[in-house]
Amino acid sequence: MDINHYSEASASLKTVRDCLRFAVSRFNEAELFFGHGSANAYDEAAYLILHTLNLPLDRLDPFLDARLTQSEIYDVLDIIERRTEQRIPAAYLTNQAWLGDLSFYVDERVIVPRSFIAELLREQLAPWISDVERIHNVLDMCTGSGCLAILAAHAFPDAHVDAVDLSADALDVAQYNVTDYDLEERISLIESDMFDKLEGKRYDLIISNPPYVDAPSVAALPQEYKYEPQQALGSGTDGLDATRVILEHAAKHLTSNGILVVEIGHNRDALEAAFPNLPFTWLDVSAGDEFVFLLHKNDLS
Known part of the structure; x- marks a missing residue:
């Protein structure tokens, strides 16, 4: 103008x-x-x-x-x-973003919250979790602004949530949101490169909306996305680098009946080709059934 x-x-x-x-x-x-x-x-x-x-x-x-x-x-x-x-x-x-009915503080230290996992948490991951009270420990990997960790704390009122991110700046934003929702006693913020600082920890539920944009798509992103932290968007040539780490380590961090829920963008075909022996369950969300997968501990073992 x-x-x-x-x-x-x-x-x-x-x-x-x-x-x-x-x-x-x-x-x-x-x-x-x-x-x-x-x-x-x-x-x-x-x-x-x-x-x-x-x-x-x-x-x-x-x-x-x-x-x-x-x-x-x-x-x-x-x-x-x-x-x-x-x-x-x-x-x-x-400095405001919404997921469902909840608003969160955001700035350029974190990506703008947008995750189909939020839809699933509003339904407490039914029918995959039939007894909400059995969920005592939740991990939100790559938490960013902390939005999914906060939604998980609301969905599972008996659970403690570990919210992990590599970025100290992102965790500062997450701390603001956790405090705003008065959840300091139920959400622990952990600065860690994926699972590095989680030795010995086990979870009934692991959720993650990790970086998943492949290299060609990162190069073609509109200007609006260039304001977001690039390490929170791109994940290697095929967009699956972070997801590979999650799949490699999740089993030893899940309880015997634990489940893993991960969002992977438009990478379903690439993921299934890379892991042909994993029995992915693809969850229905508003955009279809190819964006979020679920695996049980036994599937990973």
Whole structure:
């Protein structure tokens, strides 16, 4: 947005409806990529405007014709400009991301939370876990912002959760979220290169949304993804380096009835080709049955 365009908008826009129309037009014109919470220009514009104005995020209609003060117009235009010109993901602009009904603090030290495992945890991994009370120890490998660890703590109220990440910066963000949800006594944050610091630990459930983007896809990622920590996205030539480590070590860290649940993006064919003898169970999520697998301890042994 050039200065003249911005100045013209600041003088002309009066209402939330005006700002919404302007934002959608700018986002479409810039051909932004929407993959960090919103699916289209309208939803993202509505979210950013409501957040900036400190209005309820689920109640746009009552405010559409509300006239804004000049300072509010400037604030809205500023966030529209940053999203359009710098292509910063909306979650980093607002320091907020949602998984289901829960919101989490995020910044550029962690990837923006997005995981199909969140859907499965809302159902307490039924029917694969039939007795929620038997889940006493959970591991969230590659925890990032801590979002899945927090969802696991809610799903399994009798469980203690170890949340592991290689990045100390990511764990600082996770600590903020764990404290925000008052779960310090139930979630332990562990800085570790995968399983290195977990010697002797056993879990009833291991979950992981590890890096899984293959090298060609990393090279082709839209600008929005370049704000995210690259070590949390790419995982070797075929995207399976982190998953290989998990499959190699998970068995010795699972209890006798323990299960492993891992998200692997679009890598189902590559994974099955690499591990033809593993009886993967592919779990149904909103996008289909090729993104998250489940294995029992005996499958891995």
